[in-house]
Amino acid sequence: MTNQFDAIIIGAGQAGPPLAGRLTGAGMKVALVERKLFGGTCVNTGCMPTKALVACAYAAYLARRGGDYGVMIGDIAIDMKRVQGRAETVRTNARTNVEKWLRGMDGLTVIEGHARFESADTIRVGEELLTAPRIFLNVGGRANVPDMPGIGEIDYLTNTSILDLDTLPEHLVVVGGSYIGLEFAQMYRRFGARLTIVEKGPRLIAREDEDVSDAIRAILEDEGIAIRTRAECISFAQRENGIGVGVDCTTGDPEVIGSHVMLAIGRAPNTHDLGLDKTGVATDARGYITVDDRLQTSVRGIWAMGDCNGRGAFTHTAYNDFEIIAANLLDGEDRKLSDRILGYALYIDPPLGRVGMTETEARGSGRPLLVSKRPMTSVGRAVEKDETKGFMKVVTDAETRRILGAAILGTGGDEAIHGILDTMNLDAGYRELQWAVPIHPTVSELIPTLLGDLKPAG
Known part of the structure; x- marks a missing residue:
């Protein structure tokens, strides 16, 4: 017997659960299949547990630097069992919350097991067959292990x-x-x-x-x-x-x-054991599912979201994949991947906040450029915290006055970059941001000064 649904979602990562919420909210009968851990990479092996560990490491670093601030602590010891336990608690709580949300969702059938395609509209999970005219893949990725000697x-x-x-x-x-x-x-x-x-x-x-x-x-x-x-x-x-x-x-x-x-x-997509060969869904040489500007695969009725499509290996890009699909299917909009301005961060300390083109990419585009760079020693907030490593840099188009990209390597850089990211998303010129009046003392307050010092790229 084959169970009929309006939509099937494979994978409970960052895109699958909210899409299930929108589809069931629109009155659809939906199945969501998860073979291992609810919440995907971010919740279980990515952002949440790793940033919990980063926070622990930062606390240890500050404790060792206590004397720099006149705080005398003494010998510092690390209890790795408590450190690991804290990260485990964070990911377990997040995973439990995702699963509880899904299992309580009206109109959603949650199935645990390994989903494989039988055809372009039929999925097998163990002995059970599921079919639907719409199938959404949110299967994520895993650590890449190359075949290196030894x-x-x-x-x-x-x-x-x-x-x-x-x-x-x-x-x-x-x-x-x-x-x-x-x-x-x-x-x-x-x-x-x-x-x-x-x-x-x-x-x-x-x-x-x-x-x-x-x-x-x-x-x-x-x-x-x-x-x-x-x-x-x-x-x-x-x-x-x-x-x-x-x-x-x-x-x-x-x-x-x-x-x-x-x-x-690097990472590898979890597409090797889905039975894609039975569907005609195209993948690239590394196994990533090929999608168009609206996240549809080469087969009508099948979409791919998140890490498995190779269009952004981040929690926020996976969630935006859901937003694009939901807006186009349910809201009558025409949202496209090509409209997305990519921002991301590297969470060392101090962090790197990045958006848009690098300076190297901008120079390669052949456009006339204006570039500005300032050290974090110019940022009052960084000086006050005694965390002055790094710099800010922005690249703009000299003719259109649009910001092409920026990097903020420094304390609070992962947050401060959003002022530039938002300006780019609004398609505003850099002069509008230059005349903003940011709060003092913050990291973001240097951005207007940075923009006021733009000079032609040499």
């Missing part, structure tokens, strides 16, 4: 398994110098572990401008983190005194010995 000979951690670690590594080697790897590296260094970051490329977070990359490297090295870039031939081997990570760098020891190794080498 990887099968060692025990390694990922961003998922490290969350269960309730002891402090003696020496953690993080393989991968991008966003996830840098956040874990700094937090574990602040907990007291020795830290080495191994990155294949010539610099950290290669998608960012070189000055941003260099500043972040300096921030991490100031905290005692060793960084090995240009590690062209990364390999692994079990050694008597730990795990050997071959780095093959042009300078320094050719091998780093760590007590623990964490892989932070």
Whole structure:
């Protein structure tokens, strides 16, 4: 027997549950299938538990710096079981709330199990068959584990398994110098572990401008983190005194010995075991589902949201995917992915807030540019907090006066960037923001000054 629905949602990540709410609210009979943990990456292995750990690490960092503020604390000790337990509580509570919300939703049938396509409109979950004219994929992603030499000979951690670690590594080697790897590296260094970051490329977070990359490297090295870039031939081997990570760098020891190794080498979509071959849904070379400007796949009646579509691996972009689909299906609107202005943050301390183009991308566009850059030492709030590392930078189109992109690497940068993000979304010129009167003392108050110092790009 096949159960008939108006819509089927596969995955209870950031996009699936709110879409279920909108569809059932419109009177549809909906099934939502989740094979493991309600809430998806953000709730279980991403934003919520990791930012809880970042908060713990920041508290440890401030405690050690207490003397700088005239606060004499004494010896600082880290209880990793309590640290891990705090993060676990945060994610467990969030997951429970999502599941409770879904199970109490009128018109929604929640099914636990692994969904696979039987055809373009039929899903199998165990012995049960479900069919619907509309199917929405919100299956997320997982840590990428490349087939590197020796990887099968060692025990390694990922961003998922490290969350269960309730002891402090003696020496953690993080393989991968991008966003996830840098956040874990700094937090574990602040907990007291020795830290080495191994990155294949010539610099950290290669998608960012070189000055941003260099500043972040300096921030991490100031905290005692060793960084090995240009590690062209990364390999692994079990050694008597730990795990050997071959780095093959042009300078320094050719091998780093760590007590623990964490892989932070990108993400892979959970599309490999959905049975997409039975649907005709197109994917790219890395397995991401191809979608159009309205998040429809190559097969009519199937949409893909969140990490699995490769159009933004963030909680907020996944939620916006839901908003686009709901607006177009239920509200008679014509919302498009191409209208989205991407903003995001790197949650080291100080954080990096980013929106739009990098300066490098803007220069490559051939437009006439105006650029401005100011150090965080110019920000009164940063000086008062004695957290003056980093800088602000903005790039604008000299002709249209529109802001093309910005970076705020500094205390509060993840919040202050929203003033620029909002201006870009309103399609306002930079002069409108320049004449705003921000509150003193805040990080955002430097933005008008930053814009007032725009100069032609050299």
